[in-house]
Amino acid sequence: MKKPLILIANDDGIFAPGIKALVEAVKGLGEVVVVAPDSPQSGMGHAITINQPLRLNPVNMFEGIESYSCTGTPADCVKLAKNVLFKDRTIDLCVSGINHGSNASINIIYSGTMSAAMEASLEGIPSVGFSLLDYSFTADFTAATLIAHKIARFVLQNRVHNLYNVNIPKLPLEEIKGIKICRQGQATWVEEFQEGTDPRGQKYYWLTGKFENKDAGKDSDLYALENGYVSVVPSDHDLTSYQVMEKLTGMEIL
Protein backbone atom coordinates (compact mmCIF):
# COMPACT_ATOMS: atom_id res chain seq x y z
CA MET A 1 0.00 0.00 0.00
CA LYS A 2 1.19 3.51 -0.83
CA LYS A 3 2.21 5.69 2.07
CA PRO A 4 -0.22 8.52 2.71
CA LEU A 5 1.00 12.01 1.81
CA ILE A 6 0.92 14.30 4.84
CA LEU A 7 1.27 18.06 4.59
CA ILE A 8 2.46 20.05 7.60
CA ALA A 9 1.88 23.79 7.91
CA ASN A 10 1.72 26.25 10.80
CA ASP A 11 1.47 29.93 11.64
CA ASP A 12 4.38 30.39 14.03
CA GLY A 13 6.79 29.93 11.13
CA ILE A 14 9.13 27.17 10.03
CA PHE A 15 11.60 27.91 12.84
CA ALA A 16 9.07 27.43 15.66
CA PRO A 17 9.66 24.47 18.01
CA GLY A 18 6.00 23.47 17.64
CA ILE A 19 6.33 22.49 13.98
CA LYS A 20 9.37 20.35 14.82
CA ALA A 21 7.20 18.51 17.34
CA LEU A 22 4.53 18.00 14.70
CA VAL A 23 7.09 16.54 12.27
CA GLU A 24 8.07 14.08 15.00
CA ALA A 25 4.42 13.32 15.66
CA VAL A 26 3.46 12.31 12.12
CA LYS A 27 6.67 11.24 10.37
CA GLY A 28 5.91 7.59 11.10
CA LEU A 29 2.46 7.82 9.51
CA GLY A 30 3.38 8.54 5.89
CA GLU A 31 5.39 10.66 3.50
CA VAL A 32 5.70 14.04 5.16
CA VAL A 33 6.18 17.41 3.46
CA VAL A 34 6.46 20.71 5.32
CA VAL A 35 5.37 24.05 3.85
CA ALA A 36 5.42 26.80 6.44
CA PRO A 37 5.71 30.58 6.58
CA ASP A 38 9.24 32.01 6.73
CA SER A 39 8.22 34.25 9.64
CA PRO A 40 5.58 34.16 12.41
CA GLN A 41 2.01 34.78 11.20
CA SER A 42 0.02 34.68 14.43
CA GLY A 43 -3.33 36.41 14.25
CA MET A 44 -3.40 36.24 10.46
CA GLY A 45 -6.85 34.65 10.41
CA HIS A 46 -7.69 33.31 6.99
CA ALA A 47 -5.64 35.91 5.13
CA ILE A 48 -4.49 35.08 1.61
CA THR A 49 -2.03 36.97 -0.58
CA ILE A 50 -3.57 38.20 -3.81
CA ASN A 51 -1.76 41.44 -4.61
CA GLN A 52 1.79 40.12 -4.40
CA PRO A 53 3.76 37.19 -5.76
CA LEU A 54 4.78 34.42 -3.37
CA ARG A 55 8.08 32.59 -3.00
CA LEU A 56 8.63 28.99 -2.06
CA ASN A 57 12.15 28.09 -0.93
CA PRO A 58 13.43 24.58 -0.20
CA VAL A 59 14.97 24.44 3.26
CA ASN A 60 16.92 21.81 5.09
CA MET A 61 15.23 21.97 8.47
CA PHE A 62 14.06 18.48 9.40
CA GLU A 63 16.22 15.43 8.69
CA GLY A 64 14.95 13.44 5.77
CA ILE A 65 11.82 15.57 5.37
CA GLU A 66 11.10 17.63 2.24
CA SER A 67 10.56 21.16 3.52
CA TYR A 68 9.80 24.60 2.12
CA SER A 69 9.55 28.04 3.59
CA CYS A 70 6.97 30.34 2.04
CA THR A 71 6.73 34.13 2.02
CA GLY A 72 2.95 34.06 2.48
CA THR A 73 0.33 33.31 5.10
CA PRO A 74 -0.63 29.88 6.51
CA ALA A 75 -3.49 29.62 3.99
CA ASP A 76 -1.07 30.53 1.18
CA CYS A 77 1.23 27.66 2.27
CA VAL A 78 -1.58 25.15 1.81
CA LYS A 79 -2.65 26.64 -1.53
CA LEU A 80 0.94 26.44 -2.83
CA ALA A 81 1.36 22.86 -1.62
CA LYS A 82 -1.91 21.80 -3.23
CA ASN A 83 -1.55 23.67 -6.52
CA VAL A 84 2.20 23.86 -7.14
CA LEU A 85 3.99 21.06 -5.29
CA PHE A 86 1.25 18.43 -5.46
CA LYS A 87 -0.77 19.41 -8.50
CA ASP A 88 -0.97 15.78 -9.58
CA ARG A 89 -1.06 14.01 -6.23
CA THR A 90 -3.63 13.69 -3.50
CA ILE A 91 -2.72 15.08 -0.10
CA ASP A 92 -4.19 12.57 2.36
CA LEU A 93 -3.89 14.64 5.52
CA CYS A 94 -2.99 18.19 6.50
CA VAL A 95 -1.81 18.90 10.03
CA SER A 96 -1.12 22.41 11.25
CA GLY A 97 0.79 23.54 14.31
CA ILE A 98 1.63 22.63 16.94
CA ASN A 99 0.63 26.18 17.81
CA HIS A 100 2.27 27.91 20.75
CA GLY A 101 -0.90 28.96 22.59
CA SER A 102 -4.61 28.19 22.63
CA ASN A 103 -6.88 28.20 19.61
CA ALA A 104 -9.88 27.02 21.58
CA SER A 105 -13.26 28.80 21.54
CA ILE A 106 -13.49 31.97 19.42
CA ASN A 107 -9.72 32.00 18.91
CA ILE A 108 -10.40 29.81 15.89
CA ILE A 109 -11.60 32.99 14.13
CA TYR A 110 -8.21 34.71 14.49
CA SER A 111 -6.04 31.66 14.16
CA GLY A 112 -3.51 31.23 11.37
CA THR A 113 -2.98 27.63 12.52
CA MET A 114 -6.65 26.84 11.99
CA SER A 115 -6.76 28.80 8.71
CA ALA A 116 -4.16 26.44 7.22
CA ALA A 117 -6.25 23.46 8.33
CA MET A 118 -9.45 25.09 7.10
CA GLU A 119 -7.92 25.89 3.72
CA ALA A 120 -6.99 22.23 3.29
CA SER A 121 -10.46 21.11 4.38
CA LEU A 122 -12.03 23.44 1.80
CA GLU A 123 -10.07 21.37 -0.74
CA GLY A 124 -11.49 18.16 0.68
CA ILE A 125 -8.30 17.24 2.55
CA PRO A 126 -8.85 15.85 6.09
CA SER A 127 -7.19 18.40 8.35
CA VAL A 128 -6.33 18.99 11.97
CA GLY A 129 -5.04 22.09 13.71
CA PHE A 130 -3.09 21.35 16.91
CA SER A 131 -2.42 23.88 19.66
CA LEU A 132 -0.70 23.58 23.02
CA LEU A 133 -1.85 25.88 25.81
CA ASP A 134 1.66 27.21 26.38
CA TYR A 135 2.87 30.39 24.69
CA SER A 136 6.48 29.85 25.71
CA PHE A 137 9.15 29.32 23.06
CA THR A 138 10.60 26.66 25.38
CA ALA A 139 7.27 24.87 25.88
CA ASP A 140 7.45 21.12 26.52
CA PHE A 141 5.86 19.38 23.51
CA THR A 142 6.37 15.81 24.80
CA ALA A 143 2.73 15.06 25.60
CA ALA A 144 1.44 17.13 22.68
CA THR A 145 3.61 15.18 20.23
CA LEU A 146 2.22 11.84 21.36
CA ILE A 147 -1.36 13.11 21.31
CA ALA A 148 -0.93 14.68 17.86
CA HIS A 149 0.42 11.34 16.62
CA LYS A 150 -2.63 9.45 17.84
CA ILE A 151 -5.17 11.96 16.58
CA ALA A 152 -3.48 12.24 13.17
CA ARG A 153 -3.53 8.44 12.89
CA PHE A 154 -7.21 8.38 13.83
CA VAL A 155 -8.09 11.01 11.20
CA LEU A 156 -6.10 9.14 8.52
CA GLN A 157 -7.92 5.92 9.33
CA ASN A 158 -11.43 7.28 9.93
CA ARG A 159 -12.84 9.59 7.30
CA VAL A 160 -15.61 10.93 9.52
CA HIS A 161 -14.95 14.62 9.02
CA ASN A 162 -12.53 17.04 7.35
CA LEU A 163 -11.67 19.65 9.96
CA TYR A 164 -10.73 19.39 13.61
CA ASN A 165 -9.60 21.99 16.12
CA VAL A 166 -7.49 20.20 18.72
CA ASN A 167 -6.23 21.94 21.85
CA ILE A 168 -3.93 20.31 24.39
CA PRO A 169 -3.65 21.41 28.02
CA LYS A 170 -0.27 22.40 29.44
CA LEU A 171 0.18 19.26 31.52
CA PRO A 172 2.56 16.32 31.66
CA LEU A 173 1.20 13.28 29.82
CA GLU A 174 0.28 11.38 32.98
CA GLU A 175 -1.95 14.22 34.15
CA ILE A 176 -3.92 14.45 30.90
CA LYS A 177 -7.22 12.71 31.52
CA GLY A 178 -8.11 11.87 27.92
CA ILE A 179 -9.82 13.39 24.91
CA LYS A 180 -13.21 15.07 24.78
CA ILE A 181 -15.26 15.75 21.65
CA CYS A 182 -16.51 19.29 22.27
CA ARG A 183 -18.32 22.24 20.83
CA GLN A 184 -16.63 25.62 20.41
CA GLY A 185 -16.97 27.44 23.75
CA GLN A 186 -18.42 30.92 24.01
CA ALA A 187 -15.98 33.52 25.14
CA THR A 188 -14.92 37.07 24.56
CA TRP A 189 -11.71 39.07 24.45
CA VAL A 190 -11.90 42.02 26.80
CA GLU A 191 -9.54 44.24 24.95
CA GLU A 192 -7.59 47.33 25.66
CA PHE A 193 -5.13 49.24 23.59
CA GLN A 194 -1.91 50.27 25.23
CA GLU A 195 -1.48 53.89 24.15
CA GLY A 196 1.97 55.33 23.65
CA THR A 197 4.02 57.92 21.84
CA ASP A 198 6.66 56.84 19.36
CA PRO A 199 10.20 58.33 19.05
CA ARG A 200 8.85 60.86 16.54
CA GLY A 201 6.10 62.06 18.86
CA GLN A 202 3.28 60.22 17.08
CA LYS A 203 0.58 58.46 19.04
CA TYR A 204 0.19 54.70 18.67
CA TYR A 205 -2.15 51.96 19.94
CA TRP A 206 -1.01 48.43 20.70
CA LEU A 207 -3.51 45.64 21.15
CA THR A 208 -3.71 43.85 24.47
CA GLY A 209 -6.51 41.79 25.90
CA LYS A 210 -7.83 39.34 28.42
CA PHE A 211 -9.70 36.21 27.40
CA GLU A 212 -12.98 35.66 29.25
CA ASN A 213 -14.81 32.35 29.26
CA LYS A 214 -18.55 33.09 28.99
CA ASP A 215 -19.63 29.49 28.70
CA ALA A 216 -21.14 27.52 31.59
CA GLY A 217 -21.60 24.33 29.55
CA LYS A 218 -19.72 21.13 30.28
CA ASP A 219 -19.56 20.23 26.58
CA SER A 220 -17.40 23.21 25.56
CA ASP A 221 -13.73 22.98 24.62
CA LEU A 222 -12.92 25.48 27.37
CA TYR A 223 -14.44 23.23 30.02
CA ALA A 224 -12.56 20.19 28.72
CA LEU A 225 -9.23 22.03 28.77
CA GLU A 226 -9.80 23.46 32.25
CA ASN A 227 -10.45 19.95 33.47
CA GLY A 228 -7.34 18.34 32.06
CA TYR A 229 -8.72 16.94 28.80
CA VAL A 230 -7.59 17.40 25.22
CA SER A 231 -10.42 19.17 23.35
CA VAL A 232 -11.39 18.07 19.84
CA VAL A 233 -13.92 20.30 18.08
CA PRO A 234 -15.16 19.13 14.68
CA SER A 235 -15.32 22.47 12.85
CA ASP A 236 -17.04 23.71 9.76
CA HIS A 237 -16.77 26.43 7.15
CA ASP A 238 -20.48 26.82 6.69
CA LEU A 239 -21.15 29.88 8.83
CA THR A 240 -24.89 30.00 8.18
CA SER A 241 -27.02 30.46 11.26
CA TYR A 242 -29.85 28.10 10.26
CA GLN A 243 -32.04 28.92 13.26
CA VAL A 244 -31.97 32.61 12.42
CA MET A 245 -32.69 31.84 8.75
CA GLU A 246 -36.04 30.38 9.82
CA LYS A 247 -36.83 33.35 12.05
CA LEU A 248 -36.11 35.85 9.29
CA THR A 249 -38.02 34.13 6.55
CA GLY A 250 -41.17 36.09 5.88
CA MET A 251 -40.03 39.25 7.61
CA GLU A 252 -40.39 42.43 5.56
CA ILE A 253 -36.98 43.92 4.87
CA LEU A 254 -37.19 45.98 1.68
Place this chain on the structure above:
Amino acid sequence: MKKPLILIANDDGIFAPGIKALVEAVKGLGEVVVVAPDSPQSGMGHAITINQPLRLNPVNMFEGIESYSCTGTPADCVKLAKNVLFKDRTIDLCVSGINHGSNASINIIYSGTMSAAMEASLEGIPSVGFSLLDYSFTADFTAATLIAHKIARFVLQNRVHNLYNVNIPKLPLEEIKGIKICRQGQATWVEEFQEGTDPRGQKYYWLTGKFENKDAGKDSDLYALENGYVSVVPSDHDLTSYQVMEKLTGMEIL
Protein backbone atom coordinates in the same frame (compact mmCIF):
# COMPACT_ATOMS: atom_id res chain seq x y z
CA MET B 1 -34.63 59.77 21.39
CA LYS B 2 -30.87 59.59 20.97
CA LYS B 3 -29.59 58.94 17.49
CA PRO B 4 -28.07 55.49 17.05
CA LEU B 5 -24.30 55.36 16.69
CA ILE B 6 -23.30 53.68 13.43
CA LEU B 7 -19.76 52.51 12.70
CA ILE B 8 -18.64 52.08 9.10
CA ALA B 9 -15.61 49.97 8.16
CA ASN B 10 -14.44 48.19 5.03
CA ASP B 11 -11.54 46.29 3.52
CA ASP B 12 -11.02 48.13 0.25
CA GLY B 13 -9.67 51.11 2.20
CA ILE B 14 -11.01 54.56 3.04
CA PHE B 15 -10.51 55.81 -0.52
CA ALA B 16 -12.69 53.13 -2.15
CA PRO B 17 -15.91 54.32 -3.83
CA GLY B 18 -17.83 51.57 -2.04
CA ILE B 19 -17.37 53.08 1.41
CA LYS B 20 -18.58 56.45 0.12
CA ALA B 21 -21.73 54.71 -1.06
CA LEU B 22 -22.18 53.16 2.38
CA VAL B 23 -21.83 56.55 4.06
CA GLU B 24 -24.60 57.81 1.77
CA ALA B 25 -26.68 54.74 2.58
CA VAL B 26 -26.69 55.10 6.37
CA LYS B 27 -26.04 58.77 7.12
CA GLY B 28 -29.75 59.41 7.53
CA LEU B 29 -30.11 56.63 10.10
CA GLY B 30 -27.96 57.95 12.93
CA GLU B 31 -24.64 59.43 13.96
CA VAL B 32 -22.11 57.95 11.59
CA VAL B 33 -18.39 57.39 12.24
CA VAL B 34 -16.00 55.88 9.70
CA VAL B 35 -12.90 53.89 10.66
CA ALA B 36 -11.32 52.24 7.64
CA PRO B 37 -7.91 50.92 6.56
CA ASP B 38 -5.58 53.44 4.94
CA SER B 39 -4.91 50.97 2.11
CA PRO B 40 -6.75 48.05 0.47
CA GLN B 41 -6.93 44.90 2.63
CA SER B 42 -8.76 42.46 0.38
CA GLY B 43 -8.24 38.82 1.28
CA MET B 44 -7.15 39.68 4.80
CA GLY B 45 -9.63 37.28 6.36
CA HIS B 46 -9.94 37.84 10.08
CA ALA B 47 -6.36 39.03 10.50
CA ILE B 48 -5.53 41.18 13.53
CA THR B 49 -2.34 43.09 14.29
CA ILE B 50 -0.65 41.95 17.47
CA ASN B 51 3.06 42.42 16.88
CA GLN B 52 2.96 46.04 15.79
CA PRO B 53 1.46 49.29 17.02
CA LEU B 54 -1.49 50.78 15.13
CA ARG B 55 -2.17 54.37 14.10
CA LEU B 56 -5.49 56.09 13.87
CA ASN B 57 -5.53 59.33 11.85
CA PRO B 58 -8.49 61.72 11.54
CA VAL B 59 -9.29 62.36 7.89
CA ASN B 60 -11.60 64.75 6.14
CA MET B 61 -13.15 62.42 3.59
CA PHE B 62 -16.92 62.59 3.90
CA GLU B 63 -18.68 65.88 4.49
CA GLY B 64 -19.88 66.24 8.06
CA ILE B 65 -18.86 62.69 9.00
CA GLU B 66 -16.22 61.93 11.65
CA SER B 67 -13.68 59.72 9.86
CA TYR B 68 -10.41 57.97 10.63
CA SER B 69 -7.94 56.02 8.59
CA CYS B 70 -6.20 53.15 10.36
CA THR B 71 -2.92 51.41 9.60
CA GLY B 72 -4.35 47.99 10.46
CA THR B 73 -6.73 45.37 9.13
CA PRO B 74 -10.55 45.60 8.93
CA ALA B 75 -10.86 43.74 12.25
CA ASP B 76 -8.32 46.14 13.81
CA CYS B 77 -10.50 49.09 12.69
CA VAL B 78 -13.46 47.74 14.61
CA LYS B 79 -11.36 46.94 17.69
CA LEU B 80 -9.96 50.49 17.72
CA ALA B 81 -13.41 52.04 17.28
CA LYS B 82 -14.85 49.95 20.10
CA ASN B 83 -11.97 50.24 22.56
CA VAL B 84 -10.40 53.62 21.83
CA LEU B 85 -12.92 55.94 20.14
CA PHE B 86 -16.08 54.62 21.83
CA LYS B 87 -14.84 53.12 25.06
CA ASP B 88 -17.75 54.66 26.92
CA ARG B 89 -20.47 54.55 24.27
CA THR B 90 -22.51 51.78 22.73
CA ILE B 91 -22.13 51.25 19.00
CA ASP B 92 -25.63 50.42 17.80
CA LEU B 93 -24.76 49.12 14.36
CA CYS B 94 -21.67 48.28 12.35
CA VAL B 95 -21.85 48.22 8.57
CA SER B 96 -18.92 47.14 6.44
CA GLY B 97 -18.35 47.67 2.73
CA ILE B 98 -19.75 48.19 0.27
CA ASN B 99 -17.23 45.66 -1.01
CA HIS B 100 -16.16 45.77 -4.64
CA GLY B 101 -16.87 42.12 -5.50
CA SER B 102 -18.75 39.14 -4.11
CA ASN B 103 -18.44 37.80 -0.58
CA ALA B 104 -21.12 35.16 -1.11
CA SER B 105 -20.61 31.48 -0.35
CA ILE B 106 -17.17 30.45 0.96
CA ASN B 107 -15.77 33.88 0.15
CA ILE B 108 -16.89 34.86 3.64
CA ILE B 109 -13.87 32.91 4.94
CA TYR B 110 -11.38 35.11 3.08
CA SER B 111 -13.28 38.37 3.35
CA GLY B 112 -11.92 41.40 5.14
CA THR B 113 -15.32 43.07 4.72
CA MET B 114 -17.01 40.27 6.62
CA SER B 115 -14.23 40.12 9.21
CA ALA B 116 -14.98 43.71 10.23
CA ALA B 117 -18.65 42.83 10.60
CA MET B 118 -17.82 39.61 12.42
CA GLU B 119 -15.49 41.38 14.83
CA ALA B 120 -18.28 43.80 15.73
CA SER B 121 -20.75 40.95 16.14
CA LEU B 122 -18.33 39.19 18.52
CA GLU B 123 -18.69 42.32 20.64
CA GLY B 124 -22.46 42.06 20.54
CA ILE B 125 -22.89 44.83 17.96
CA PRO B 126 -25.47 44.11 15.23
CA SER B 127 -23.44 44.04 12.02
CA VAL B 128 -23.86 43.75 8.30
CA GLY B 129 -21.28 43.24 5.57
CA PHE B 130 -22.39 44.54 2.16
CA SER B 131 -20.87 43.49 -1.16
CA LEU B 132 -21.70 44.38 -4.73
CA LEU B 133 -20.97 41.80 -7.43
CA ASP B 134 -18.86 44.23 -9.41
CA TYR B 135 -15.08 44.39 -9.00
CA SER B 136 -14.74 47.58 -11.03
CA PHE B 137 -13.47 50.76 -9.37
CA THR B 138 -16.13 52.62 -11.38
CA ALA B 139 -18.96 50.27 -10.32
CA ASP B 140 -22.43 51.80 -10.12
CA PHE B 141 -23.47 51.79 -6.46
CA THR B 142 -26.90 53.39 -6.99
CA ALA B 143 -29.01 50.31 -6.34
CA ALA B 144 -26.61 48.96 -3.70
CA THR B 145 -26.82 52.23 -1.74
CA LEU B 146 -30.60 52.10 -1.56
CA ILE B 147 -30.60 48.42 -0.60
CA ALA B 148 -27.92 48.95 2.06
CA HIS B 149 -30.02 51.77 3.49
CA LYS B 150 -33.09 49.57 3.82
CA ILE B 151 -31.26 46.58 5.27
CA ALA B 152 -29.33 48.74 7.75
CA ARG B 153 -32.62 50.31 8.87
CA PHE B 154 -34.17 46.85 9.27
CA VAL B 155 -31.25 45.60 11.38
CA LEU B 156 -31.36 48.73 13.57
CA GLN B 157 -35.07 48.24 14.16
CA ASN B 158 -35.19 44.43 14.49
CA ARG B 159 -32.72 42.85 16.86
CA VAL B 160 -33.17 39.35 15.46
CA HIS B 161 -29.51 38.55 14.87
CA ASN B 162 -26.03 40.10 15.03
CA LEU B 163 -24.32 39.19 11.77
CA TYR B 164 -25.48 39.31 8.18
CA ASN B 165 -23.65 38.69 4.93
CA VAL B 166 -25.43 40.71 2.23
CA ASN B 167 -24.54 40.41 -1.44
CA ILE B 168 -26.09 42.53 -4.16
CA PRO B 169 -26.26 41.52 -7.83
CA LYS B 170 -24.77 43.79 -10.48
CA LEU B 171 -28.10 44.99 -11.83
CA PRO B 172 -29.98 48.27 -12.09
CA LEU B 173 -32.49 48.71 -9.26
CA GLU B 174 -35.53 47.98 -11.45
CA GLU B 175 -34.12 44.57 -12.38
CA ILE B 176 -33.47 43.46 -8.80
CA LYS B 177 -36.29 41.11 -7.87
CA GLY B 178 -36.10 41.46 -4.10
CA ILE B 179 -34.30 40.02 -1.10
CA LYS B 180 -33.85 36.35 -0.23
CA ILE B 181 -32.85 34.96 3.16
CA CYS B 182 -30.32 32.28 2.23
CA ARG B 183 -27.81 29.81 3.48
CA GLN B 184 -24.14 30.02 2.54
CA GLY B 185 -23.75 28.24 -0.80
CA GLN B 186 -21.21 25.47 -1.35
CA ALA B 187 -18.50 26.33 -3.79
CA THR B 188 -14.83 25.96 -4.41
CA TRP B 189 -11.99 28.02 -5.84
CA VAL B 190 -10.23 26.13 -8.59
CA GLU B 191 -6.87 27.73 -8.18
CA GLU B 192 -3.74 28.03 -10.18
CA PHE B 193 -0.59 29.91 -9.54
CA GLN B 194 0.82 31.95 -12.33
CA GLU B 195 4.51 31.13 -12.32
CA GLY B 196 7.07 33.70 -13.34
CA THR B 197 10.62 34.89 -12.95
CA ASP B 198 11.34 38.23 -11.33
CA PRO B 199 13.89 40.83 -12.56
CA ARG B 200 16.55 39.19 -10.39
CA GLY B 201 15.96 35.74 -11.86
CA GLN B 202 14.02 34.37 -8.87
CA LYS B 203 10.93 32.24 -9.37
CA TYR B 204 7.61 33.51 -8.07
CA TYR B 205 4.01 32.26 -7.81
CA TRP B 206 0.99 34.51 -8.09
CA LEU B 207 -2.45 33.34 -7.03
CA THR B 208 -5.19 33.16 -9.61
CA GLY B 209 -8.40 31.20 -9.53
CA LYS B 210 -11.84 30.44 -10.83
CA PHE B 211 -14.87 30.29 -8.57
CA GLU B 212 -17.02 27.19 -9.03
CA ASN B 213 -20.55 26.90 -7.68
CA LYS B 214 -21.00 23.35 -6.35
CA ASP B 215 -24.45 23.93 -4.93
CA ALA B 216 -27.63 22.75 -6.61
CA GLY B 217 -29.93 24.09 -3.88
CA LYS B 218 -32.42 26.88 -4.44
CA ASP B 219 -31.91 28.22 -0.91
CA SER B 220 -28.24 29.17 -1.38
CA ASP B 221 -26.94 32.71 -1.68
CA LEU B 222 -25.39 31.80 -5.04
CA TYR B 223 -28.78 30.76 -6.44
CA ALA B 224 -30.42 33.96 -5.20
CA LEU B 225 -27.75 36.15 -6.78
CA GLU B 226 -27.83 34.29 -10.09
CA ASN B 227 -31.56 34.86 -10.20
CA GLY B 228 -31.51 38.59 -9.59
CA TYR B 229 -32.10 38.67 -5.83
CA VAL B 230 -30.13 40.30 -3.03
CA SER B 231 -28.84 37.48 -0.78
CA VAL B 232 -28.96 37.86 3.00
CA VAL B 233 -27.19 35.11 4.96
CA PRO B 234 -27.47 35.26 8.75
CA SER B 235 -23.97 34.17 9.72
CA ASP B 236 -22.38 32.83 12.85
CA HIS B 237 -19.00 32.56 14.53
CA ASP B 238 -19.70 29.21 16.11
CA LEU B 239 -17.92 26.90 13.68
CA THR B 240 -18.79 23.68 15.52
CA SER B 241 -20.10 20.92 13.30
CA TYR B 242 -22.77 19.58 15.70
CA GLN B 243 -23.74 16.63 13.52
CA VAL B 244 -20.17 15.40 13.43
CA MET B 245 -19.86 15.89 17.20
CA GLU B 246 -22.58 13.28 17.67
CA LYS B 247 -20.95 10.87 15.22
CA LEU B 248 -17.58 11.12 16.95
CA THR B 249 -18.80 10.74 20.49
CA GLY B 250 -17.85 7.32 21.73
CA MET B 251 -15.25 6.66 19.03
CA GLU B 252 -11.88 5.49 20.31
CA ILE B 253 -9.23 8.08 19.45
CA LEU B 254 -6.39 7.76 21.96
